[in-house]
Amino acid sequence: MTRRWLQASGAEFWLPLPLVAIAFWFSSSFLAAQELNRPQPTENKLKADTQLEIIVSVNILLINAVVNRSQGITHVKVETAEPVLKRLELELPLTDIDQIEATLAEELGIDRREVRQWVRYQILD
Structure with missing residues (x-):
């Protein structure tokens, strides 16, 4: 049942x-x-302590550099005509104008004469 x-x-x-x-x-x-x-087993291991180097070719419109001598740093804003990268901001531990121009030329991959043409300085004491 x-x-x-x-x-x-x-x-x-x-x-x-x-x-x-x-x-x-x-x-x-x-x-x-x-x-x-x-x-x-991994063949390609990630390295977290390395920085990625990017080479970007952009049309620069303006470079504004605010040099703060009391703090020993310079805040740089680079404005471009590109839709993807409109603004690039850098903070440099420099206050000497020649060193700033050389560093910007190296970072942006352009000639120092071009940096002098576009850069506008504001110096704070």
Whole structure:
């Protein structure tokens, strides 16, 4: 009678299903743990202490440099005509005009004469 009731209600199929699900869960978690604990050889390792050097060619409109001699730094804003890079901001630990121009020429990849043409200085004491 009980067996007939189990077959008629479909419980004969549904009763062992949670046991199969639990067994599947334990076995998959065991396999995942084994795979994640296995050492993975990497050929290319990331270096977090290096800086990325980007060379950008842009049309410069204006260079504003605010030289703060009391703090010993210069804040530089470079405005460009490019839609992707409209403004570039730099902070230089320099207050000498010649050093600032040389550093800007090196950073922007342009000639010092071009830097002198576009730069406007504001000197704070």
